[in-house]
Amino acid sequence: MAKRPQPRFPEPHTEPFWEGAQAGELRYQRCVDDGCGEVVFYPRQHCPACGSNELEWFVSKGEGTVYTFSVVRQNRMPGFIDLGAYSVAYIDLDEGFRMMSSVVGVDNPTKDIAIGQRVRVTFEKQETGEYPIPVFRPI
Amino acid sequence: MAQERKAAIVGIHEYPLRVAPGVSGMNIKVDSIRAALDDAGLAWSDIDAIYDAQDGEAGGGLQTAAYLGLRPTVIDTTQVGGSSYEFQAAHAMRDIAAGKCNVAVLSYGSTSASNRVAIGTGGRQQAAPNWQQNMELPYGATLIANYAMVKQRHMHEYGTTDEQLAGISVATRHHAMRNPDAVKAMMDLQFVGVNEITTEDVLDSRVVADPLHLLECCMISDGGGAVIIASADVARDCRKAPVWLIGGGEATKYRENGGDITTSAGAQSGPIAFSEAGVTPDEVEIAMIYDSFTITVAVCLEDLGFCAKGEVGEYVAGGRLAFDSGEGPALNTDGGGLSSNHPGMRGIFLLLEAARQLRGESTSQVPDARLAVAHGNGGLLGGTHTGGTVILAKD
Numbered sequence: 401m402a403k404r405p406q407p408r409f410p411e412p413h414t415e416p417f418w419e420g421a422q423a424g425e426l427r428y429q430r431c432v433d434d435g436c437g438e439v440v441f442y443p444r445q446h447c448p449a450c451g452s453n454e455l456e457w458f459v460s461k462g463e464g465t466v467y468t469f470s471v472v473r474q475n476r477m478p479g480f481i482d483l484g485a486y487s488v489a490y491i492d493l494d495e496g497f498r499m500m501s502s503v504v505g506v507d508n509p510t511k512d513i514a515i516g517q518r519v520r521v522t523f524e525k526q527e528t529g530e531y532p533i534p535v536f537r538p539i
Numbered sequence: 540m541a542q543e544r545k546a547a548i549v550g551i552h553e554y555p556l557r558v559a560p561g562v563s564g565m566n567i568k569v570d571s572i573r574a575a576l577d578d579a580g581l582a583w584s585d586i587d588a589i590y591d592a593q594d595g596e597a598g599g600g601l602q603t604a605a606y607l608g609l610r611p612t613v614i615d616t617t618q619v620g621g622s623s624y625e626f627q628a629a630h631a632m633r634d635i636a637a638g639k640c641n642v643a644v645l646s647y648g649s650t651s652a653s654n655r656v657a658i659g660t661g662g663r664q665q666a667a668p669n670w671q672q673n674m675e676l677p678y679g680a681t682l683i684a685n686y687a688m689v690k691q692r693h694m695h696e697y698g699t700t701d702e703q704l705a706g707i708s709v710a711t712r713h714h715a716m717r718n719p720d721a722v723k724a725m726m727d728l729q730f731v732g733v734n735e736i737t738t739e740d741v742l743d744s745r746v747v748a749d750p751l752h753l754l755e756c757c758m759i760s761d762g763g764g765a766v767i768i769a770s771a772d773v774a775r776d777c778r779k780a781p782v783w784l785i786g787g788g789e790a791t792k793y794r795e796n797g798g799d800i801t802t803s804a805g806a807q808s809g810p811i812a813f814s815e816a817g818v819t820p821d822e823v824e825i826a827m828i829y830d831s832f833t834i835t836v837a838v839c840l841e842d843l844g845f846c847a848k849g850e851v852g853e854y855v856a857g858g859r860l861a862f863d864s865g866e867g868p869a870l871n872t873d874g875g876g877l878s879s880n881h882p883g884m885r886g887i888f889l890l891l892e893a894a895r896q897l898r899g900e901s902t903s904q905v906p907d908a909r910l911a912v913a914h915g916n917g918g919l920l921g922g923t924h925t926g927g928t929v930i931l932a933k934d
Contacts, residue, residue, distance in 0.1 A: 404677040408668035418673070439796055442674045468695070468800060470687035471749040472679060474660045480679040488680040490688060497796050502678050510749055515695045533677045
């Protein structure tokens with residue numbers, strides 16, 4: 401089982417996101433103030449487009465596209481030292497938000513990941529704690 | 540805008556060692572300030588403004604003046620990562636022009652190498668929970684991986700190649716081999732092969748985070764330095780010819796939904812600085828651009844206007860960045876962060892080498908160089924970062 405670092409609390413911005421992960425939901429925010437509608441990610445208190453606090457949580461379908469990625473060959477962080485080569489990526493979700501994540505479930509991350517690839521979220525269980533981490537697999 | 544010459548670099552010092560065991564960051568700052576004052580022909584008590592990036596141990600805005608024993612009338616603690624010194628130089632220009640001070644000091648001291656700080660490949664968990672770490676730490680994105688994601692996207696979008704970008708490493712090492720302090724740095728840091736390198740050497744070096752190779756990444760050294768910036772009145776009586784600060788620009792950029800990761804804050808800070816200076820990029824002979832990685836230089840060359848977005852691969856591939864190419868601009872003629880000096884915040888060295896070029900003191904001197912740009916990029920190029928641009932002119 402994976403050993404990724406866990407989110408830590410109390411942390412008011414990201415708590416609803418991680419409660420979502422426990423429920424198998426990839427959550428994001430949207431500004432519902434009159435006429436704004438901005439998609440907000442990372443989780444925040446306010447809308448960065450208009451400054452309003454009128455944000456609501458929505459659930460993403462969890463499908464998106466690889467915007468860019470790298471394959472890390474060297475990392476001294478605990479939890480990653482033993483992983484071998486692994487990817488980090490920015491994923492553009494279909495609802496219009498970009499999140500940092502990882503593309504997993506490929507034979508060789510240095511060859512099997514590409515910009516533009518379609519991917520779907522999966523919640524990876526962790527032996528480090530109760531919060532599964534949302535990562536992505538090619539569709 | 541009409542060009543003004545109200546503030547100038549009058550004293551410089553680059554701490555010569557890149558491995559300095561038993562020395563503290565504050566020691567490096569003090570030794571560098573004293574040497575830079577001596578270079579200018581000014582005294583300790585002449586300093587009336589401190590610009591401090593909160594580096595060193597127990598310094599910063601509250602303690603640095605006390606530690607140095609100064610009574611400044613301006614204290615500026617701008618800390619925006621590696622570009623802090625370009626921001627500070629722009630602020631010193633502004634403060635001197637406003638009559639708030641006459642002799643400003645910028646200083647840096649770091650022992651990152653001796654302390655084994657894994658800047659590029661490590662992870663640092665902060666004490667208190669915060670939103671950013673909660674969203675990013677689970678993915679193990681190293682600093683190098685962040686920059687690598689920019690290179691990946693640049694290659695995808697514009698067809699830029701590894702071979703083209705390797706030209707940046709090759710030109711920089713060419714300069715480093717002419718700089719005795721850079722050669723000693725590479726020896727002391729136990730570089731494999733302290734010699735000129737080829738495109739093949741860069742491509743054959745191991746991949747640290749795809750698609751960035753080892754020879755596209757800066758070193759981690761100890762080091763530091765100091766810059767003295769003075770008003771025109773003071774500069775007239777200094778030991779060396781003044782190097783005028785004629786334009787400054789600052790900006791920040793961060794990842795946004797749908798944003799373009801291949802464009803940096805330099806696209807905002809560059810035009811502001813060039814406009815204030817009343818000059819254009821094609822007039823610039825010396826390009827001191829923060830080379831944390833090859834891709835940093837590539838993106839910033841485009842954003843500053845040396846070439847169009849997406850065209851940097853072709854622009855750098857022919858070897859034009861070498862000081863003796865006859866084409867120019869000459870890039871990082873001290874040997875850069877790639878091959879001379881990178882203790883974590885390289886911004887001060889960009890100002891130092893620009894000043895050396897405009898005084899005629901570089902080890903890779905461009906004959907009669909008249910105009911230089913120093914552009915720092917702080918933070919993460921593929922995430923939140925800052926861009927600070929300073930235009931410098933020969934007296």
